[in-house]
Amino acid sequence: xxxxxxxxxxxGKTTAARYVQAHAPxxxxxxxxxxxxxxxxxxxxxxxxxxxxxxxxxxxWIAAEIERYRRVQAAPCALMDLGAEEIEFYTLHYPLxxxxxxxxxxxxxxxxxxxxxxxxxxxLFLDAAEETLRRHKAADTARARGFFEHSLTHLLPLKRRxxxxxxxxxSLRVDGLGPDELGEAVLAWTGRWAAQGRQGP
Numbered sequence: 001x002x003x004x005x006x007x008x009x010x011x012g013k014t015t016a017a018r019y020v021q022a023h024a025p026x027x028x029x030x031x032x033x034x035x036x037x038x039x040x041x042x043x044x045x046x047x048x049x050x051x052x053x054x055x056x057x058x059x060x061w062i063a064a065e066i067e068r069y070r071r072v073q074a075a076p077c078a079l080m081d082l083g084a085e086e087i088e089f090y091t092l093h094y095p096l097x098x099x100x101x102x103x104x105x106x107x108x109x110x111x112x113x114x115x116x117x118x119x120x121x122x123x124l125f126l127d128a129a130e131e132t133l134r135r136h137k138a139a140d141t142a143r144a145r146g147f148f149e150h151s152l153t154h155l156l157p158l159k160r161r162x163x164x165x166x167x168x169x170x171s172l173r174v175d176g177l178g179p180d181e182l183g184e185a186v187l188a189w190t191g192r193w194a195a196q197g198r199q200g201p
Contacts, residue, residue: 002072003193004083005186006163007126009151010136012174012182016126017081019183020190027190028075030068032082037064048094051102058091058104062111069118077194084118089162090155097154122193124186125163125171132175 005013014032021029037060046053065087072078091112095102105112128136130152137148163169170189174182 001077001122001194002069002080002083002120003078003190004080004085004120004123005126006082006085006123006169008128008133008156008159009148010133010140010145011126011128012136012177012179013126014081015179016182016186017079019179020079020187023183023187024190026077027194028072028078030072030078030080033068037061049098051100054095054102055104055107058087058108059111061087062091062108062115066114066118077190079190080120083120083123084115085120085123085163088112088115088119089159093155093158093162097150097158121168123163123166123169124189125169126174126182127160127164127171128174 005017007013017029017031020027021031040060041057044056046057048054048057065084068080069084072080091108092105095104133152137145164171172185172189177185
């Protein structure tokens with residue numbers, strides 16, 4: 001079974017994933033790792049505000065996510081710090097967030113079809129108020145988060161509409177939760193769904 005943490009930027013996904021990794025040795029945790037795709041995008045000088053470049057960039061990310069998913073398939077249960085559902089969402093919605101109506105879904109149909117075979121069984125969406133997200137961002141000095149404002153203003157409303165209310169998505173409001181409280185809540189959710197997976201459909 002593959003599970004995934006999803007939600008707002010700076011909601012605490014990686015913090016929660018690391019907590020689960022430290023407290024659930026029976027679980028395979030796959031932390032988000034964007035280094036290789038970003039390096040390839042930079043090496044090729046691609047610009048995501050240009051249509052042809054955007055297609056090339058998303059093909060890089062989709063291929064990387066499919067490989068990431070393949071690496072955890074031997075595990076009885078894996079928790080992804082953002083999974084294939086994030087790549088699908090971003091691929092389809094980033095152009096809308098910059099005012100472009102590119103035919104991405106049609107052009108990348110084969111790639112998106114392959115990506116959809118890698119979707120998690122269950123997704124936990126970490127949600128929070130804007131002030132909480134800004135406070136988390138300010139406290140995280142390890143990452144620049146230069147994309148934060150665009151994500152908060154333009155992508156987060158689209159993301160909430162895309163994910164919240166779906167049958168395969170649970171949500172957790174993280175306002176007021178400390179790192180350990182958040183980690184415990186995510187660990188409990190993970191354990192609950194992992195147990196159901198062991199029992200079968």
